[in-house]
Amino acid sequence: MSTISIIFTALFYISLFIFIVGMGRKIYQFSTTPVPLKIPTAPTPLTQTGVVFRMIREVTLFESLFRSNKWIWLFGFLFHFGLLLVLVRHLRYFIPGDLPEIFLLIQPFKYAAFAMVIGLGGLLVRRIFVSRIRYISAPSDYLMLLMLIIIGVSGVVMTFTDNHTDVMMVKSFATGLVTFDWVNLPTETHFLVHLFLVFVLLAIFPISKLLHVPGIFFSPTLNQVDNARKKRHISPWALKQEKENTVKLDQTLGKDE
Numbered sequence: 001m002s003t004i005s006i007i008f009t010a011l012f013y014i015s016l017f018i019f020i021v022g023m024g025r026k027i028y029q030f031s032t033t034p035v036p037l038k039i040p041t042a043p044t045p046l047t048q049t050g051v052v053f054r055m056i057r058e059v060t061l062f063e064s065l066f067r068s069n070k071w072i073w074l075f076g077f078l079f080h081f082g083l084l085l086v087l088v089r090h091l092r093y094f095i096p097g098d099l100p101e102i103f104l105l106i107q108p109f110k111y112a113a114f115a116m117v118i119g120l121g122g123l124l125v126r127r128i129f130v131s132r133i134r135y136i137s138a139p140s141d142y143l144m145l146l147m148l149i150i151i152g153v154s155g156v157v158m159t160f161t162d163n164h165t166d167v168m169m170v171k172s173f174a175t176g177l178v179t180f181d182w183v184n185l186p187t188e189t190h191f192l193v194h195l196f197l198v199f200v201l202l203a204i205f206p207i208s209k210l211l212h213v214p215g216i217f218f219s220p221t222l223n224q225v226d227n228a229r230k231k232r233h234i235s236p237w238a239l240k241q242e243k244e245n246t247v248k249l250d251q252t253l254g255k256d257e
């Protein structure tokens with residue numbers, strides 16, 4: 001194997017390891033953080049089923065973003081939806097052997113690359129030109145957008161211009177990563193940049209704003225049932241106190257005799 005292939009193979013496993021361990025730790029931290037107050041945002045679901053539907057609408061349609069700002073929603077939705085279709089299309093690299101026929105049908109998903117890049121462009125323009133947003137933007141906000149734009153544009157270059165890469169070689173390389181049967185990868189610069197930034201993104205996922213992916217499911221304003229007036233809530237320490245009080249009361253009333 002060539003040196004560059006060995007480096008990229010190693011980088012894949014290193015970034016995947018950081019991603020899995022980092023995400024595992026973060027998800028554990030999110031799930032064990034106390035949530036002492038009822039704070040669902042209105043309009044609030046009154047049942048658990050209602051919460052599930054709210055979460056589905058939030059994740060698939062970005063409902064609350066739509067209510068707050070139509071422009072950000074448009075660009076945010078274009079980017080995320082485009083990304084989803086692009087990632088589905090990328091599965092063909094990682095599935096060993098012949099592909100299921102469904103992949104012929106999803107060939108047009110390649111155009112989703114434009115939705116993704118246009119969405120990202122809109123979000124970047126907003127960060128640069130809306131002074132209120134510029135004021136609260138940190139370097140990492142720009143970094144995320146720029147990295148995703150470079151990944152998207154290098155992908156578009158490979159798919160839609162004459163600067164193709166050898167996709168069969170990419171498939172052997174990617175399935176090789178899954179089956180531990182390592183082979184060389186194509187070495188065109190734009191492909192290597194594409195892949196390198198994907199690995200960087202994977203590695204910084206657990207320490208970046210990309211944590212909004214698992215985070216949204218733990219958001220108390222979105223995942224709580226508004227039943228504070230229907231159900232009596234007693235926190236564990238209060239329950240202990242209440243039991244002690246009942247015993248004291250029983251003793252006072254002479255019930256334990």
Ligand code: HEM
Nearest residue numbers: 058059060062065072076080123141144145210212213216
């Ligand atoms: C469950 C899946 C996901 C959901 C529900 C989701 C939802 C959202 C929402 C609501 C925003 C806020 C937009 C705003 O108010 O500015 C956002 C921003 C963002 N998302 Fe996601 N996202 C998901 C997955 C992803 C993934 C997989 C990536 C990238 C690999 C990603 C990258 C970003 C970036 C970079 C921003 C910031 C855009 C900006 O600069 O304004 N998201 N996401």
Ligand code: HEM
Nearest residue numbers: 086089093110113151152155156158159164165170174198
């Ligand atoms: C190990 C992971 C990845 C590999 C091996 C890979 C490889 C490739 C290759 C070879 C192409 C060109 C396809 C062609 O010529 O038909 C491509 C296109 C593209 N890639 Fe990736 N990529 C990876 C991950 C990603 C990720 C995570 C994103 C998004 C954040 C992305 C975004 C794109 C886009 C937008 C295109 C153009 C549209 C398309 O062909 O579907 N890639 N990728």
